[in-house]
Amino acid sequence: MNIGCHLSAAEGFTPMAKQALDIGADTFQFFTRNPRGFKAKKIEEDDVKEFLQIIKDNNFAKILAHAPYTLNPCSADKRVRDTAKALFVDDLKRMEYIPGNLYNFHPGSHVGQGVQTGIKMIVGLLNEVLKKEQTTTVLLETMSGKGSEVGGRFEELQQIISGVELKDKIGVCLDTCHIYDGGYDIVNDLDGVLEQFDKIMGLDKLKAIHLNDTKNPFSSHKDRHEKIGEGFIGLEAIKRIINHPNLKDIPFLLETPNEIDGYAKEIALLKSFYRG
Numbered sequence: 001m002n003i004g005c006h007l008s009a010a011e012g013f014t015p016m017a018k019q020a021l022d023i024g025a026d027t028f029q030f031f032t033r034n035p036r037g038f039k040a041k042k043i044e045e046d047d048v049k050e051f052l053q054i055i056k057d058n059n060f061a062k063i064l065a066h067a068p069y070t071l072n073p074c075s076a077d078k079r080v081r082d083t084a085k086a087l088f089v090d091d092l093k094r095m096e097y098i099p100g101n102l103y104n105f106h107p108g109s110h111v112g113q114g115v116q117t118g119i120k121m122i123v124g125l126l127n128e129v130l131k132k133e134q135t136t137t138v139l140l141e142t143m144s145g146k147g148s149e150v151g152g153r154f155e156e157l158q159q160i161i162s163g164v165e166l167k168d169k170i171g172v173c174l175d176t177c178h179i180y181d182g183g184y185d186i187v188n189d190l191d192g193v194l195e196q197f198d199k200i201m202g203l204d205k206l207k208a209i210h211l212n213d214t215k216n217p218f219s220s221h222k223d224r225h226e227k228i229g230e231g232f233i234g235l236e237a238i239k240r241i242i243n244h245p246n247l248k249d250i251p252f253l254l255e256t257p258n259e260i261d262g263y264a265k266e267i268a269l270l271k272s273f274y275r276g
């Protein structure tokens with residue numbers, strides 16, 4: 001299995017890759033810039049070079065860059081949408097320093113304009129920023145449907161995908177906490193949920209999994225992550241997820257409330273339950 005966790009982008013790519021190795025990971029997620037602001041670090045060529053060597057030597061799976069939470073492509077405020085576009089363009093440019101990886105974003109909140117207006121705006125942004133020559137796959141994250149979030153239903157994500165012209169540049173990141181909170185019962189009917197995913201979007205669109213437990217009961221639309229095995233999803237369901245034949249080639253990324261030691265423990269635990 002390919003597994004890693006969210007790391008704070010301390011001093012560039014190389015320290016993150018080394019930290020991932022330290023905790024037994026072969027992939028990781030990081031924020032492209034301050035998650036609640038917009039500031040990004042300068043890209044250093046030496047850092048990139050060393051990083052690419054480390055991930056090659058250690059057979060890393062694809063790594064996942066996460067856009068800031070403040071990026072909202074379907075805000076009612078044009079300035080917010082323009083900022084989202086500018087950040088997206090800059091992030092995708094930066095991603096090409098580490099070719100062939102994944103860039104995940106939250107589809108956004110339509111803030112009262114309605115889901116359909118939101119979807120149109122998201123599609124509009126994607127068609128402006130995606131380029132034929134890019135090597136990065138952009139992922140829509142499945143959301144919990146909190147507030148006016150777009151992407152709480154598979155059908156909404158599919159509507160976005162079907163509006164995108166460069167379909168081979170777009171995929172989905174499934175967040176287990178979000179979809180359970182969103183009303184997809186991966187505890188009692190994992191097969192049924194995956195069938196729905198396949199029917200609506202196609203399982204070939206699934207490129208990454210955010211593996212999280214949840215602090216809230218089924219269908220609560222809350223989005224609060226819990227440590228593996230300590231929440232309402234629970235360890236048995238998580239074991240079934242990591243061992244599901246349709247999910248085995250997809251990188252698992254932990255976004256559980258942990259410091260680095262806690263992540264190392266969860267990675268070891270999950271590996272011990274993986275039947276290969």
Ligand code: FE
Nearest residue numbers: 066105106141
């Ligand atoms: Fe996210």
Ligand code: FE
Nearest residue numbers: 141175210255
């Ligand atoms: Fe997530």
Ligand code: ZN
Nearest residue numbers: 177178223225
């Ligand atoms: Zn979340």
